[in-house]
Amino acid sequence: MSGSDALAPLALAGRQFRSRLLLGTGGIPNLAVLERVLEASGAEVATVALRRVDPEARGSILDVLARHRVEVLPNTAGCYTAAEAVLTAQLAREALGTDWVKLEVVADDRTLLPDPLELLEAAEQLCALGFLVLPYTTDDPVLARHLEQVGCAAVMPLGAPIGSGLGIRNPHNIELIVEQARVPVVLDAGIGTASDAALALELGCDAVLVASAITRAEDPPAMAAAMRRAVEAGYLARRAGRIPPRTLARASSPRTGLARLA
Amino acid sequence: MTASVNGQRRELPAGTTLGALVDQLAGRRAGVAVALNRQVVPRAAWDVTLVGPDDQVELLSAVAGG
Numbered sequence: 001m002s003g004s005d006a007l008a009p010l011a012l013a014g015r016q017f018r019s020r021l022l023l024g025t026g027g028i029p030n031l032a033v034l035e036r037v038l039e040a041s042g043a044e045v046a047t048v049a050l051r052r053v054d055p056e057a058r059g060s061i062l063d064v065l066a067r068h069r070v071e072v073l074p075n076t077a078g079c080y081t082a083a084e085a086v087l088t089a090q091l092a093r094e095a096l097g098t099d100w101v102k103l104e105v106v107a108d109d110r111t112l113l114p115d116p117l118e119l120l121e122a123a124e125q126l127c128a129l130g131f132l133v134l135p136y137t138t139d140d141p142v143l144a145r146h147l148e149q150v151g152c153a154a155v156m157p158l159g160a161p162i163g164s165g166l167g168i169r170n171p172h173n174i175e176l177i178v179e180q181a182r183v184p185v186v187l188d189a190g191i192g193t194a195s196d197a198a199l200a201l202e203l204g205c206d207a208v209l210v211a212s213a214i215t216r217a218e219d220p221p222a223m224a225a226a227m228r229r230a231v232e233a234g235y236l237a238r239r240a241g242r243i244p245p246r247t248l249a250r251a252s253s254p255r256t257g258l259a260r261l262a
Numbered sequence: 263m264t265a266s267v268n269g270q271r272r273e274l275p276a277g278t279t280l281g282a283l284v285d286q287l288a289g290r291r292a293g294v295a296v297a298l299n300r301q302v303v304p305r306a307a308w309d310v311t312l313v314g315p316d317d318q319v320e321l322l323s324a325v326a327g328g
Contacts, residue, residue: 050322051323052320053287053321054323094295094305
């Protein structure tokens with residue numbers, strides 16, 4: 001593609017990516033499906049979680065991601081306090097040799113909503129330790145600003161609770177976050193289907209991170225392909241400049257030269 | 263000597279190193295991290311770090327998630 005339909009690269013945490021779709025691997029049925037999802041999605045960044053070594057495990061997700069030259073983004077899922085999250089990030093750095101961390105510090109199991117106080121504390125500590133911190137946050141513009149101020153490499157506001165598929169519940173807040181941010185904004189969580197991902201980009205987000213909507217779809221590779229196109233369409237639409245919404249009609253056919261037929 | 267390894271009490275011979283535990287349970291060292299009593303132990307120190315009585319060892323690796 002060239003000219004007006006060119007997709008500019010995404011600059012994220014010191015790297016450049018062609019794809020604006022980041023893949024969350026949680027919920028993927030198996031590594032064979034992951035391979036097909038990676039191909040269909042075109043994703044160049046994928047999340048992983050750290051869990052106790054399973055001596056029975058066959059095949060490593062890291063081998064699959066390496067084969068597809070995908071950047072590994074470890075998360076701190078399952079952490080409820082800043083202390084747990086910081087230790088988990090340090091373990092991820094040791095295991096995977098990356099300074100990147102998708103910082104998740106949630107308040108409770110029912111909503112999995114970020115705990116703002118613990119999140120900000122963890123973000124500040126991890127930035128000071130030299131991590132490139134990508135925090136999963138609420139759609140609160142003030143918290144997003146604080147996260148940026150302590151040095152986060154991006155902010156990743158939710159559209160709706162993790163795994164809910166409820167879409168972007170407060171588009172206005174996402175727009176406010178985009179308007180003020182000087183770091184990339186990645187919509188994370190809540191995406192249910194392709195139109196939600198397109199909307200995120202139309203609102204001005206730089207990228208989206210999609211997990212459950214792809215991995216738990218009836219046909220994950222097919223949904224990955226849909227998300228890829230939705231993200232591209234949303235990005236191009238944002239750059240194309242949409243018409244302002246109006247309350248009443250505005251004729252698109254000319255008024256002049258109209259025959260008298262009445 | 264017993265220690266907790268990934269949440270399970272294990273009887274370990276005296277002189278067991280973290281490196282030996284990783285080799286035994288993970289089968290490979292790449293992609294693995296070790297916490298000893300809630301502190302990260304860099305891989306360069308695994309072979310010279312002994313597991314002591316009642317230590318808590320966590321051996322972690324990447325899985326699908328997030």
